[in-house]
Amino acid sequence: MVRALAVVCLxxxxxxxxxxxxxxxxxxxxxxxxxxxxxxxCELVVDDATCRASHQVDDAATExxxxxxxxxxxxxxxxxxxxxxxxxxxxxxxxxxxxxxxxGACDAYLAGTLPAGAxxxxxxxxxxxxxxxxxxxxxxxxxxxGTCTAQPPRPGAVGDACRxxxxxxxxxxxxxxxxxMGVCTAPITVEGTACVDVFAxxxxxxxxxxxxIVGRCQRSSATGDxxxxxxxxxxxxxxxxxxxxxxxxxxxxxxxxxxxxxAHLADCYGATCLAEVGVGAACDDVAGPxxxxxxxxxxxxxxxxxxxxxx
Numbered sequence: 001m002v003r004a005l006a007v008v009c010l011x012x013x014x015x016x017x018x019x020x021x022x023x024x025x026x027x028x029x030x031x032x033x034x035x036x037x038x039x040x041x042c043e044l045v046v047d048d049a050t051c052r053a054s055h056q057v058d059d060a061a062t063e064x065x066x067x068x069x070x071x072x073x074x075x076x077x078x079x080x081x082x083x084x085x086x087x088x089x090x091x092x093x094x095x096x097x098x099x100x101x102x103x104g105a106c107d108a109y110l111a112g113t114l115p116a117g118a119x120x121x122x123x124x125x126x127x128x129x130x131x132x133x134x135x136x137x138x139x140x141x142x143x144x145x146g147t148c149t150a151q152p153p154r155p156g157a158v159g160d161a162c163r164x165x166x167x168x169x170x171x172x173x174x175x176x177x178x179x180x181m182g183v184c185t186a187p188i189t190v191e192g193t194a195c196v197d198v199f200a201x202x203x204x205x206x207x208x209x210x211x212x213i214v215g216r217c218q219r220s221s222a223t224g225d226x227x228x229x230x231x232x233x234x235x236x237x238x239x240x241x242x243x244x245x246x247x248x249x250x251x252x253x254x255x256x257x258x259x260x261x262x263a264h265l266a267d268c269y270g271a272t273c274l275a276e277v278g279v280g281a282a283c284d285d286v287a288g289p290x291x292x293x294x295x296x297x298x299x300x301x302x303x304x305x306x307x308x309x310x311x
Contacts, residue, residue: 019085021078024069028057034085042093043239043249044264045292050278054293059140060307064121067309073113073125080109093238095220097203099170099187116150121310128152143310156184165199172199193217198232206232221246239263277301 022030036051038044045051056062068074084106112126120131122139126148133146155169156162161181162173168184174197176182187202188195194216195207201217208231209215220236221227227234227242235246241261249263252275256262262273269288276292283289283296291301 019082022081022085023078024066024076027065027081028062030081030085032057038091039265042264046252046265046275046278051292054278054291054301054303056140056294056303058306059304060142060310061122061139063307063309064139064143064311065124067311068122068125071311073311075111075113077109084109094236095233095238097201097206097220097233098199099203112148114148116148118148120146120148141304141307158184158186160184165197168199172197188217191217191219204236206234223247279303 019030032052032055036045036048036055039051040046040048065074069076087106110124112124112129114120114126116126116128118126120126121143123129123131125131128149128151130149130152131146132149133144137144153167156167157169158171160168160183162168162184163176163181165172167173171184171186173182174185188200188205189202191205193201194209194214195201196209196212196214198207198210200207205217205219207215208218208228210232218228218231220231220233221242223235223237223240223246225246226244227246229242229244231242234242237246239248240246241249243259249261250256250266250268250273251263252266252273254260254262254273255271256268256273257271262268266273266275267288267290268274274288274290277283277289278292279294279301281289281291281301282299283291283301284299285296290296294301294303296302
């Protein structure tokens with residue numbers, strides 16, 4: 001969905017200054033540009049231009065979203081959309097950790113108006129942000145009718161009661177048992193502090209324990225530094241993996257194995273990293289290479305035909 005894409009976008013490719021309001025008709029292309037700029041900078045794709053050409057901006061979900069905004073089914077804030085792009089422009093190629101990092105701008109520009117029980121095609125149409133659809137259906141290529149779900153419980157703030165870490169908006173749940181509610185607690189910010197919960201440590205650190213085992217909050221390692229491969233976030237840089245020290249993943253052409261993964265822009269076929277390819281390039285779902293976007297159809301990466309609105 002468009003909202004999901006917005007969360008994944010972490011860098012924009014437009015200008016160095018403020019983006020300003022983004023018209024709904026331009027939203028998908030702007031988000032694709034942002035996502036691809038980030039992906040190229042962080043070695044998730046071979047290059048920006050190939051990435052952009054490999055993502056569709058006129059599929060059925062996008063056309064339905066535009067129609068929904070024009071009809072008032074979805075409330076859209078162009079300035080908030082621009083703020084989301086601006087927020088993500090300066091993002092670094094780092095694993096931030098499990099806690100929210102201020103993505104609020106990227107959740108605030110779309111608001112569904114349909115109540116629970118109403119007919120829907122997209123999650124974004126519903127006030128609950130959930131459209132329950134039966135069976136397997138891809139809203140980018142088809143109209144997938146469903147029903148708006150009920151509003152989920154609001155994640156707890158620090159000090160609220162909780163059953164588990166997922167129930168807390170930030171921080172972690174302390175003291176919860178099968179019979180007793182716990183309390184949402186702010187993340188631990190001091191490295192070396194004892195912890196027993198995977199969500200206990202602030203972003204930039206992880207708990208070496210978890211599952212009831214006492215550990216300590218340990219900072220994710222920089223490139224070249226020693227690391228613990230069993231940790232949840234052993235390396236700070238998205239481009240690294242942990243093999244005693246944090247080191248760069250294999251570039252296209254490099255030898256790969258389960259213990260020596262490829263860079264995110266490539267996949268391991270046999271024992272060789274093969275770069276993912278763009279629209280029009282030869283592909284093979286079994287032997288590689290894989291497509292950056294779209295699908296491998298008759299041995300060639302291709303996008304689907306333009307979609308039409310379901311409204």
